[in-house]
Amino acid sequence: MSKSLFITLEGGEGTGKTTLIKSLYAELSSRGHEVVLSREPGGTEGAEAIRDLVLKGDANRWNSMSEICLYYAAREDHLMRIIRPALAGGNIVICDRFFDSTRAYQGHLGDKEQNVIKCLEDNIVAQHKPNLTIVLDIDVEIGLARAGSRKDDECRFESKKLEYHQNLRAAFLAIVAAEPERCKTIDASLPIEEVFAKALAMVNAALEVRS
Ligand code: TMP
Numbered sequence: 001m002s003k004s005l006f007i008t009l010e011g012g013e014g015t016g017k018t019t020l021i022k023s024l025y026a027e028l029s030s031r032g033h034e035v036v037l038s039r040e041p042g043g044t045e046g047a048e049a050i051r052d053l054v055l056k057g058d059a060n061r062w063n064s065m066s067e068i069c070l071y072y073a074a075r076e077d078h079l080m081r082i083i084r085p086a087l088a089g090g091n092i093v094i095c096d097r098f099f100d101s102t103r104a105y106q107g108h109l110g111d112k113e114q115n116v117i118k119c120l121e122d123n124i125v126a127q128h129k130p131n132l133t134i135v136l137d138i139d140v141e142i143g144l145a146r147a148g149s150r151k152d153d154e155c156r157f158e159s160k161k162l163e164y165h166q167n168l169r170a171a172f173l174a175i176v177a178a179e180p181e182r183c184k185t186i187d188a189s190l191p192i193e194e195v196f197a198k199a200l201a202m203v204n205a206a207l208e209v210r211s
């Protein structure tokens with residue numbers, strides 16, 4: 001019933017993306033939309049295997065250039081098998097992280113990295129940029145405290161220093177400032193229902209534009 005729509009959620013650690021995505025999925029599905037939920041890195045068997053490689057182990061296991069290549073290998077597989085077909089079929093795709101995470105996490109490190117990321121974006125993401133990107137923004141210490149209560153072993157990034165996470169937050173805000181049409185921020189310290197209401201208003205506006 002709907003034209004395709006590609007929505008991504010972004011933000012630092014502990015911003016509540018997963019909870020919000022589940023609520024958006026429930027709401028949009030109940031309205032009769034075909035909604036595909038996915039995440040990055042991951043979403044396909046191969047990309048999930050790459051997720052294990054990049055998110056587990058020592059914080060210095062990979063350098064930034066190796067990470068960029070791994071994230072983009074996962075992204076190409078995800079685009080090819082899930083995202084492009086779902087959008088071609090007129091579905092709504094909601095993805096927990098996408099290329100803005102590479103820009104923010106790997107891209108703020110240096111010019112060389114940024115050039116490689118730009119080249120990969122142009123060739124791999126190409127015209128499949130998200131229609132709407134919601135960046136959940138929260139004070140770094142609150143986010144890390146929330147993420148710290150999570151029990152899993154995907155901790156390479158969460159174990160890095162406070163300054164690293166502050167730079168990351170600034171990187172996401174810079175992305176929003178650079179592409180205000182596509183990217184919107186929500187204050188993730190607000191009560192869950194308010195965050196959901198704001199996100200839903202953004203999704204509704206994006207659906208309007210597409211119909
Ligand atoms: P999360 O999905 O549970 O937030 O964990 C994914 C982690 O992967 C998070 O720390 C950010 C990191 N990441 C990158 O560094 N670059 C990327 O391109 C993506 C998609 C994720």
